Amino acid sequence: MVQINILLGEISKFLVSNSFFFCMEGHLLRTCGALMKINIESAQTGLSVFRPVEFAQKLMHFMTPDTEDDAAEPDEEAWRHFGSNVTPLYKRTTGIESMYAALDYEKPAPQRQPRRQLDKEVARKKQPEKIDAADLDDEAHTEDVIRILGLLKKAVRANNQQPVNYFRFVTNPDSYTYTVENMFHVSFLVRDQHAQVTLDDDGIPVLYPRKVTADVVDGNNAKQCILTLTMKEWREVIKVFGIKKPMIPAPLPPTNKRTLSQGE
Amino acid sequence: MPPKKKSIVPSQATQEVSDEEMDEDDNMGSQSSQALLSDNDRRTLAGHVVNYMLVADCKKVPVKRSEINKGVLKEHSKQFNNVMAEVTRILSKVYGYRVVDLEKGQYILVNNMSPTLRDHDVFPATRSRNDAATMGLVTAILAGIFMSGELMQEGPMREYMKKLRIDIDSKDPHAIFGNVNKLIMQDLVKQCYLSISFDKSTDPPSKEFRWGPRAHVEISKKHMLELVCKIYGDDMRPEQWASQWKVVQREAAESAGTS
Numbered sequence: 355m356v357q358i359n360i361l362l363g364e365i366s367k368f369l370v371s372n373s374f375f376f377c378m379e380g381h382l383l384r385t386c387g388a389l390m391k392i393n394i395e396s397a398q399t400g401l402s403v404f405r406p407v408e409f410a411q412k413l414m415h416f417m418t419p420d421t422e423d424d425a426a427e428p429d430e431e432a433w434r435h436f437g438s439n440v441t442p443l444y445k446r447t448t449g450i451e452s453m454y455a456a457l458d459y460e461k462p463a464p465q466r467q468p469r470r471q472l473d474k475e476v477a478r479k480k481q482p483e484k485i486d487a488a489d490l491d492d493e494a495h496t497e498d499v500i501r502i503l504g505l506l507k508k509a510v511r512a513n514n515q516q517p518v519n520y521f522r523f524v525t526n527p528d529s530y531t532y533t534v535e536n537m538f539h540v541s542f543l544v545r546d547q548h549a550q551v552t553l554d555d556d557g558i559p560v561l562y563p564r565k566v567t568a569d570v571v572d573g574n575n576a577k578q579c580i581l582t583l584t585m586k587e588w589r590e591v592i593k594v595f596g597i598k599k600p601m602i603p604a605p606l607p608p609t610n611k612r613t614l615s616q617g618e
Numbered sequence: 619m620p621p622k623k624k625s626i627v628p629s630q631a632t633q634e635v636s637d638e639e640m641d642e643d644d645n646m647g648s649q650s651s652q653a654l655l656s657d658n659d660r661r662t663l664a665g666h667v668v669n670y671m672l673v674a675d676c677k678k679v680p681v682k683r684s685e686i687n688k689g690v691l692k693e694h695s696k697q698f699n700n701v702m703a704e705v706t707r708i709l710s711k712v713y714g715y716r717v718v719d720l721e722k723g724q725y726i727l728v729n730n731m732s733p734t735l736r737d738h739d740v741f742p743a744t745r746s747r748n749d750a751a752t753m754g755l756v757t758a759i760l761a762g763i764f765m766s767g768e769l770m771q772e773g774p775m776r777e778y779m780k781k782l783r784i785d786i787d788s789k790d791p792h793a794i795f796g797n798v799n800k801l802i803m804q805d806l807v808k809q810c811y812l813s814i815s816f817d818k819s820t821d822p823p824s825k826e827f828r829w830g831p832r833a834h835v836e837i838s839k840k841h842m843l844e845l846v847c848k849i850y851g852d853d854m855r856p857e858q859w860a861s862q863w864k865v866v867q868r869e870a871a872e873s874a875g876t877s
Contacts, residue, residue, distance in 0.1 A: 414782065
């Protein structure tokens with residue numbers, strides 16, 4: 355401060371003596387003023403002076419709280435976190451972007467026709483696939499079916515070559531699901547003509563194995579029916595026929611779960 | 619020094635007063651044409667203007683009166699004030715937005731909802747994840763400017779940004795913010811967050827950074843000062859910053875006077 359006062363004194367002396375340097379006056383005074391301001395600020399130790407670089411340091415540490423003071427290096431996540439925390443301070447609006455492209459939107463009606471055809475083609479493609487899949491299923495079931503056929507033959511032999519009571523054969527008194535599965539397998543046998551179902555004198559369906567002949571069962575003899583068995587009926591069957599244990603032993607846990615899940 | 623801002627307050631009394639004033643100022647032609655605009659037309663046009671402003675708000679660039687006239691009102695341009703009154707009412711009642719008239723017929727939207735409602739995550743003010751980071755940067759810049767006496771010279775700004783690992787002169791894209799030179803010098807100025815003027819006394823003329831008009835209406839200086847104190851930590855009180863505290867007091871007095 356003292357130096358500046360001396361300087362000012364010298365300037366005024368200078369100015370008075372030499373008017374040529376008037377142009378320098380303004381610039382010099384301005385510089386002195388700036389110097390004075392800096393000196394005043396640094397002299398006022400009690401008041402808080404804002405130093406941007408110091409603030410920047412504090413800000414970075416604020417954004418990355420867990421790091422050492424000197425190592426603070428805010429990454430994208432830190433900036434984003436800081437930003438989302440300060441955003442509530444702003445009275446910010448959010449513009450509205452329409453989700454649809456234009457206000458006038460004509461639905462493309464003509465496009466529907468080619469699409470329908472495509473769907474049909476896809477449907478057609480799927481059907482052959484389905485048949486193939488069914489064929490595969492047959493192969494998977496064939497093992498079971500063959501096993502069941504074997505069991506049937508054994509049962510018939512045990513019964514003096516007499517046909518076996520259908521219900522007694524398929525029913526598993528311990529498990530409804532296995533009963534249904536047995537019915538399912540037997541139906542394959544019948545379809546492939548490895549077995550036949552007839553009604554005996556009492557009107558009870560009986561099962562008998564047969565050889566698959568070259569003669570396909572003609573329309574007169576071939577009959578189809580749908581068998582249903584509710585749980586209630588199943589329990590009744592067990593009671594009526596007094597089925598104590600299954601003729602078809604329950605299958606071991608399957609290696610592939612397809613057999614159970616595809617019992618539809 | 620904050621720029622003068624005239625906000626269109628949507629209350630019946632002032633609307634009528636301003637309409638009347640406008641009538642007296644305008645020539646007889648517009649006074650008669652004002653009667654031509656039916657209520658339905660007025661509402662329809664106002665609706666279009668509202669849509670226009672809401673979409674324009676996505677970019678945060680102010681809407682110009684000329685744009686509204688040319689794009690929406692067209693032959694009804696003389697009805698601008700009439701329609702704008704309805705526009706302001708709709709934006710306030712339906713969206714909770716306030717229309718702020720910056721100078722030279724430019725308009726921006728400001729969220730007029732109370733802070734408790736604004737904090738809700740349901741209506742986020744940041745459109746994308748990038749937005750959040752940018753708001754952080756804007757806050758850092760505005761804080762620096764405010765604490766430096768509401769004006770920051772180019773030199774100190776450069777040093778300040780450098781400390782934050784941001785080079786404001788480089789054209790190389792920043793990892794987070796991309797082209798920061800464009801962001802700060804152009805985008806934020808266009809969005810009215812920053813105002814850059816030139817100090818002609820230096821050679822070459824150096825830039826001076828101030829708060830833009832949007833910054834003034836969107837964030838209060840009191841909150842800015844409180845945030846700065848929080849960043850400094852150590853239980854720093856806003857009152858410890860004498861000159862900045864004075865600005866805060868002045869702002870509080872001004873807003874108490876207008877509300």
